[in-house]
Amino acid sequence: MATPLLAKIGATTLFLQEWVNDPRQIGAIAPSSKNLAAAMARWLPPEPNSYVLELGPGTGVVTQALLERGHSPQRIVAIEKSPKMADHLRERFPDTHIVTGDALDLVELLKLQINQSNNLAVVFSSLPMMNFEPEAAARLAKIIHSVLRPKGRLVQYSYHIGTRQPKPPAHFRFVDSEWVLLNLPPARVSVYEKQERSPEPPK
Ligand SMILES: C[S@@+](CC[C@H](N)C(=O)[O-])C[C@H]1O[C@@H](n2cnc3c(N)ncnc32)[C@H](O)[C@@H]1O
Numbered sequence: 001m002a003t004p005l006l007a008k009i010g011a012t013t014l015f016l017q018e019w020v021n022d023p024r025q026i027g028a029i030a031p032s033s034k035n036l037a038a039a040m041a042r043w044l045p046p047e048p049n050s051y052v053l054e055l056g057p058g059t060g061v062v063t064q065a066l067l068e069r070g071h072s073p074q075r076i077v078a079i080e081k082s083p084k085m086a087d088h089l090r091e092r093f094p095d096t097h098i099v100t101g102d103a104l105d106l107v108e109l110l111k112l113q114i115n116q117s118n119n120l121a122v123v124f125s126s127l128p129m130m131n132f133e134p135e136a137a138a139r140l141a142k143i144i145h146s147v148l149r150p151k152g153r154l155v156q157y158s159y160h161i162g163t164r165q166p167k168p169p170a171h172f173r174f175v176d177s178e179w180v181l182l183n184l185p186p187a188r189v190s191v192y193e194k195q196e197r198s199p200e201p202p203k
Contacts, residue, residue, distance in 0.1 A: 027128020
């Protein structure tokens with residue numbers, strides 16, 4: 001069993017290798033700091049039975065923070081596009097549902113993990129949204145909206161510089177935002193709540 005230091009070096013090496021392979025997909029220059037992961041994890045739902053979904057978990061820093069805050073590993077589903085990262089996560093978190101795949105396919109991927117009666121309370125996203133085409137980003141927000149339970153939350157971080165709050169995705173309302181300076185680079189955690197879509201106007 002690797003010591004925590006060796007495990008951290010191994011995870012950072014994997015992160016950098018994957019960054020060299022595909023910098024746009026990785027979208028950051030280092031794994032998230034513990035401070036950033038803790039700022040995300042504080043939005044865990046209070047009910048232990050609810051499911052949470054992680055998108056782009058990378059090396060698992062946020063996953064670890066969710067577990068440290070006491071969420072059941074069986075109630076965490078994580079979708080990671082990089083097969084090497086996903087293998088690393090499966091080894092590190094054997095009781096958590098790690099799915100190798102694209103977040104844009106999450107409806108199909110989730111069918112295998114969470115059935116309709118389960119409640120998905122929060123989506124934690126580490127995805128590099130700045131590198132998504134606008135059409136793909138809008139499609140993803142719509143898909144996340146469709147899988148969240150009523151008033152479910154989307155918690156995500158960005159490296160957006162500036163004091164102006166990023167615009168909430170369609171049919172989400174802004175809840176909270178926090179700067180995390182102790183991260184490379186500094187990041188902003190933003191929290192949005194699902195709003196019901198207004199009915200389509202009659203044609
Ligand atoms: C900024 S890194 C995540 C860093 C992570 N918090 C950590 O500490 O390691 C973004 C992650 O999103 C993954 N990713 C990018 N596009 C994706 C997609 N469409 N579906 C699923 N994962 C994706 C990347 O492979 C990468 O692991």
